[in-house]
Amino acid sequence: MTCEAQGVSGRAWYVSEGAGLVPRKPRLLDTVRDALRLRHYSRRTERAYLGWIRRYIMFHAKRHPAEMGAAEVSRFLSSLAVEGRVSASTQNQALAALLFLYGPVLGVELPWLDDLVRAVRPERLPVVLSRDEVRAVLLALRGTSRLMAVLLYGAGLRLLECARLRVKDLDFAANQIVVRSGKGDRDRVTLLPGVVRPALERHLARVRAQHERDLRAGAGWVELPHALARKYPNGGREWPWQWVFPATRTYTEGTAGQRRRHHLHETVT
Template sequence: MNRTSLRPGGRLLDQLREHIRYRHYSLRTEEAYVHWVRAFIRWSGLRHPRELGGAEVERFLQHLAVEKKLAASSHRQALSALLFLYREVLGLNLPWMSQIGRPAAKPRVPTVLSQGEVGRLLHVMEGETALLGRLLYGTGMRLTEGLRLRVKDVDFERRVIIVRAGKGDKDRLVMLPQSLCTSLKQQIARAHALWVADRTGGNHGVELPDALGRKYPRAGESWAWFWIFPASTLSTDPRSGVIRRHHMHEKRMQRAMQTAVQAAQIHKQASVHTLRHSFATHALQSGTDIRTVQSLLGHADVATTMIYTHVLALQSSSVVSPLDTLCSLS
């Protein structure tokens, strides 16, 4: 077989993007898959993946694990990207593709803040990020789910929030904390001012899910679809190249969280996702049944939610350390 060379950003990666978008995968997944396929092509000396096979894929993954010291989760993502390339883009389904092992996920105990720590953390946060932090802790939403909230998704009368296309592309309902209603209405009023400015300036509407955007091309200009946490400036859509209003960038919230963790003198590896872990633990602690918590978190399997019961079990355990027994006798 003649050796075929590729440019790292050539036609194959364009085909990869097309197949990913056809399946409505997220932009984050697209960026990750393109990254790993490009890395594989470069590692192989720009050879076309059709000329390579299971042996080369395994050596590439070994290179990532041993030389690059890649985490198991990234290792699995790289393998998923290459399998997607071979199956969906190149149309191959060879025996070796089902024989490559994936590194096992190691169970990790989530970092959970006490209610006092959450209170200190939220107290030192300011502005929109403070409201978003309270919303994430008060509902258990993921960061991306909170950032993507639209005006139409908040029902103040029923005090519920509809989380659209969460993990696994599923919708779910979460509670709207009563204590946030006034602040959230004020945030929506600020968002409305930006929406009016966009309409007056003739700017493009916000991004819509693909099918809706094609069926109702003007819907993105409507107030109902506007972001609750819009970005302060316009930006270029990385897929379409259209300049429009996006939602607040996740890095802004992540930076605000890290600043607040230090200001609140919390000496734990806490991230924005820690608010979700803390919500689940505190909800179970207050007597909410595990099936309800599973539904609120959007977990497909209750076993995923069970990790929080393990955290609680240790906290409320009646097991006494032998050291404490020894000290009480002295």
């Protein structure tokens, strides 16, 4: 007799009489997730790649990707462009996900990928606001949105870079901001605008008070990058690691059971 049980790690095991626990063969998407985390891909990329691979499998009536090849990949990408009318960058992200699936995960030789043409992104000039237009936008904003907008404009931050700032990334003594894992996954240092300093200090005082309330309630955790959670088991509750712009709600992380706050989502600002 064989039945299924759930392990501590969240993976399923087969329980066989007289044989103890026998690990089940991992699901394909679990294998993809493990491969992405082994290579330190961001959680954002992980979600995107898993989503595209799942859509690819469902598009072909749940056939296993190992049974498919160039024709199936080409049909899927064409359907995105023709029927889904996705942008060139979105189509290329889907292709990147499938490249990862067939290469590092399935270990399939990919000579046929040379025949697949990447979608070409149209060249467009960026829209640059005048100083008066920027001033008008900033005056129309209030609260956290205005504070983030001033940082975007004054420090040259991208929206997601601003949302991901941690307390330790702000150096008030040197008037600097350290941007972690920015474009190209590189760190860089930029100017902390003096005009935003008073408002930012008041904002951090409110965030710290909220963090202390979270700690008293048994929460106060944030996700740490890469393997730092193992190196610093309690680091996720320490003030320097907290988000400068935390989300308004907490959530419970499944594996460790920690009550955490994510950073403010960029679509909220």
